[in-house]
Amino acid sequence: MKTRLLLGLPAVALLLLFFVLPYVEMVAMSFRAPASGLPFGEGHTLLHYQRALGDTLYLGALGRSLLMGGVVTLLCLLLSFPLALHLSRTQGRWHVVFFACIVSPLLIGVLVRNFGWMLLLTVDGPANRWLLAAGLIERPLRVLFTPGLVVLALVHVFTPFMVLPIATALRNISPALREASTSLGAGRFETFWRVTLPLAFPGVQAGVVLVFVLSVAAYVTPALLGGQGVALMPAIVVRELIGSFAWPFGAALAVVMAVATLSVVAVFTLLTQGLAERTRA
Template identity: 55%
Template sequence: MTRRRMLRLSLAIPAVALIFVFMILPITNMVEMSFRTLGTTGPFGDDYTMAHYGRILTDGYYWAILLRSLMTAGAVTVLCLIVSYPIAWHLSRATGLKAVLLYALIASPLMTGVLVRNFGWMIVTALNGPLNESLIALGIIDMPLRLLFTQTLVILALVHVFVPFMVLPINNALRNIPPALTEAAASMGATRAQTFRNVILPLSFPGIYPGMILVYVLSVAAFVTPALLGGQMVSYMPTLIVAELTGTYRWPLGSALAITLSASTLLIVAIFTALTWKLMERARA
């Protein structure tokens, strides 16, 4: 083994160690914990069982919460894509001070603490909050709307914070599209709509794909926003998992719920990847 190769391996050791200690070991421990029996004097027992997964798969209560979590994440991802693409389009064509200001505005939701951001949503959407008072003053509604502790508010709040994770990769993909391609399409008689549909949109998919995956995974795993803005009225898998782990101290059931959520998310990501594989290959070509 050459000295140069040994140096490369030695530089990789810290990264591999971090992945092993903070990713592989916790996941392995969680999988093992999900098969433990419930303890009588502690969070878990000494024996192993498949009962937790059987309970999750046969109980409609868990199915409903799982589907709500996955569908909410899907809605957040689609809305983020709809909102982010026009922003990314303008950002990809901005230069100088305009580009700097746009980047700052896009990143602004990430510069506010998650608790502050969610408490802001709670104040704005309260029954006597500024949103309801403004709608009543304008004569749009007669009585205050119950916006807090609803699934709609959870979706809007998640879109608010996850838009930057969609804008930036799409912006990068749009910047990598050669202007000569759009000019060639225009010279051949293609309209702007045709150019966008047949040239720009397919070539920007390498930015759309990671943005959608990242937003979906982050939305599925979001805890603070659903817990604060959904409350007890709207339950999601992350809040249920935390309740099982820290509330009732049923670690095996909480671990089984976490593994079920992770497996469901990976399955959806795999299906999405398989369905869009040809589009990705076309964009790379």
């Protein structure tokens, strides 16, 4: 027992150092009093939370962030399930090739990837030139600095985070269950709906939570591809922390965003708990 405790101490120390302590410090900073010319002053106050929760600017940014996270998560799920199903059934060298294609967005730096989107979709970029040459459009499309492009770029990079847990869950389903369903007279669609999809739900649940949290907290992609026209909560938090040097208010905004995100995740988990328990049973 002592040996196992000693072996677990480094992991506990790392969690405390890099996960727990930063959050504790952020929460403590959110209650600090403001100061002129300094990041924070003496004493504590609730004014930062009153401002964050009472101003429609910040509530609107929070709502847009949660909505965009939900849209990105839904699109990733619709795109990822067929990919995960194919990945789980592919064997040999093609499995490696297909897996490499799926995770390829993660192998490119975030700045390089976003500048690639900008070069591709600029007014005189390749995409508009191809569409004009094909006669599909009469004038160049203005896609840059729009919410749609931000959603597209986030779906592109976060799809692997949805595919991999779903593919893992699908690989854990015994082929005998599908064969039993077929032998009892169920068609391919009914077998998928009644057997494959419910048993793959643990992977779906994990992927949805992971992609939603990452999408809501995304900063670089919305800042570069959305510009000033897409005001989301992470950009406002960074602006307050770095631009305005208002650490307490920026920390309060970050806490509000974290609590709202965790609340959505908790509601989703509670609503899907019954299906998860049926899957484990």
